[in-house]
Amino acid sequence: MDTTLRAAMLVEEGKRRIISSGDWVTPAELVELTAQTVDELTPDVYSLLREGRIFAIGYGGVDYFPTFAFDAYGSYQPVPGLKAVIEVLATRKDAWGMAFWFGSSNSYLGGRQPKEVLRTDLGIVLDAARDEVCGILHG
Structure with a gap:
């Protein structure tokens, strides 16, 4: 199998996993x-989306919004500070890249997923986002 085709299949499988995660x-x-x-x-x-306070992914012609971006105890307003995380990630990632990042284990967060820590420790999620876009720095 062609490596380009295999990579495309893996990306599509990852997208289906993200969409079906709930x-x-x-x-x-x-x-x-x-x-x-x-x-x-x-x-x-859509106003929140334009302002960069949330993000969305498109799949099958439909926009999907992350439930973890909204504070269920705050009238479903965006999690405070999420905009700062999105701004950092947007320098290197599109919406799908952000979706994968929020839903993947992160060594900076002790193996937790950013979406799990977002509401309880925004500062460390922001640091992890900065680490993600800076990559490995050698001194």
């Missing part, structure tokens, strides 16, 4: 979580 919802599913109407939520969520 951490990603469509705007319609987000409406159910927030108890808002589509007309109320849709402009708000």
